Amino acid sequence: MRHWIGPIETLSDVCRAQRLLWVFCLNCGHGERFDPRNLMALMGERSLRELQAKFKCRRCTHRRAHVVPNDQPWPGRD
Ligand SMILES: [Zn+2]
Numbered sequence: 065m066r067h068w069i070g071p072i073e074t075l076s077d078v079c080r081a082q083r084l085l086w087v088f089c090l091n092c093g094h095g096e097r098f099d100p101r102n103l104m105a106l107m108g109e110r111s112l113r114e115l116q117a118k119f120k121c122r123r124c125t126h127r128r129a130h131v132v133p134n135d136q137p138w139p140g141r142d
Pocket of ligand 1: 093094122
């Protein structure tokens, strides 16, 4: 199967590209990985920009997130 190589701007783009999402806190540097399928199930289709505005850091509770797709595809598929 070919990987999606267009721009990744929304949760469904991330799913098509089969990537995980990294969410970094710009305040304290805390980073967490999320499965975009879980995020879609929770909040529906969102742009990454919208997501950034929604994430609250678990460590410092600031809302200064930076959302980036992981470089690696998720495991178990190709
Ligand atoms: Zn933080």
